[in-house]
Amino acid sequence: MRIAYLDCFAGISGDMFLGALIDAGVPVSVMQEATRALKLGASLKIEKVDRSGISSVKVHVLEGDKLADGGLADDASFEHQGSDPGRAHLPKTQHLHKTGHAHDHPHPHSHGDEEHAHGRSLTVIRALIESADLAEPVKRTAVRTFELLGGSEAKIHNVPIEQIHFHEVGAVDAIVDIVAASAGIHHLEIGAWYSSPVNVGGGMVQCAHGLFPVPAPATADLLRGFPTYSAHLEKELVTPTGAALLRALAPEFGPQPAMAVERIGYGAGTRNPKDFPNVLRLAVGETSDAKDLQTVSVIETALDDLSPQVIAYVAEQILAAGALDVMLTPVVMKKGRPGTLLTVLATPEKSGELAGLILRETTTLGVRIREETRVCLERKHIPMATEFGEIRMKIGFSGADEWNAAPEFEDCKAAASRHGVALKTVQAAAVAAYRGRSTK
Secondary structure, eight states: OEEEEEEOBTBBOHHHHHHHHHHTTOOHHHHHHHHHHTTSSEEEEEEEEEETTEEEEEEEEEESSSOOTTOOSSTTTGGGOOOOGGGOOOOTTOEEOTTOOEEOOOOEEOSOSSOBTTEEEHHHHHHHHHHSSOOHHHHHHHHHHHHHHHHHHHHHHTSOGGGOEEEHHHHHHHHHHHHHHHHHHHHHTOSEEEEOOEEOBOSEEEETTEEEESSOHHHHHHTTTSOEEOOSOSSBOBOHHHHHHHHHHOOEESSOOSEEEEEEEEEEOSOOOTTSOOEEEEEEEEESOTTOOEEEEEEEEEESSSOHHHHHHHHHHHHHTTOSEEEEEEEEOGGGOEEEEEEEEEOGGGHHHHHHHHHHHSSOSOOEEEEEEEOOOEEEEEEEEETTEEEEEEEEEETTEEEEEEEOHHHHHHHHHHHTOOHHHHHHHHHHHHHHHHTO
């Protein structure tokens, strides 16, 4: 299985993640096309920089239909461009903390749901992303990330999420960072994401509404349940955009798993402190053994006094919080009452958070948690050309043997909607294309 490991020893931000993705093999064209699809008049400037002796990729978001002088339009040329890290140009849409740290906080306002002169609401941003010419999985990841970002801001300011507005000064940066990163994530076709504990930095940070200790309020909320620590610098090392992308990935935290590393990418932050490489490292490779046993937590509770509507809502929330799977099984409980057995599969690190969510959102008085082992096939996606467009086939394999194949449901659903045909017709076309390929 193809896996990726994020080493967040210097934190994570949107531009650092973009740089790491590019340095690890995502073509610049993938990022540029995603940026152009938004039709915001934005572009990317990509350059090689030095961070404490580490050659890294720095990504800037620039406003305007063309790249600024020194910007690069293709992935063949940027590797030959040098730059003085002390003179790197900041994107026009970024602003600075009093600490001098480039800052991508999308400061919220809560003045209603309409788009106004200095901000975009989550509704407007969601519509912008969904109307863009992007693959459906890219849209889903981008929208999910912005919903996480908006949800944290809404919680902090105690307002409905749809009343959150993101300052115009940061909206373009945030949208481009998140959408381009989503495109890069899906281009890599990673089967499982892993991450080190996250260094949040230290000190104080100047936000729109006052001076706060690091991490800033939205960042702190987005990192809930993740292993974090503070070391090395009295500066903010994790931005809300970086934290939201990390939460959307829902990685398993811990040391790097056993893997055959193929590519290593370094994404640079804006600052270049002495003797501390301000970079995000991304390692991409294959698991060393497809048949390795995995440990998972199983969380269960039986419910006989809760509305089916609420149960369905809770299942959605559990998946959104990072569960591996959720199952609802009809059962007969004491006194002959019909009930529902709620079963959740999760990484052991997520079990406490998910158990708390179940206790908070349902009527149960307790949950059962146990650890089990599982064996998984390796997985990959193969795009198949059909009369309804490109449909990905999800393949389960071991070594050279393909044992299972099924069309990706969301791809089929989107294609069926676009062409006005039955969902099963699209699924059958994808399977036929796959079978035709395998017999050639």
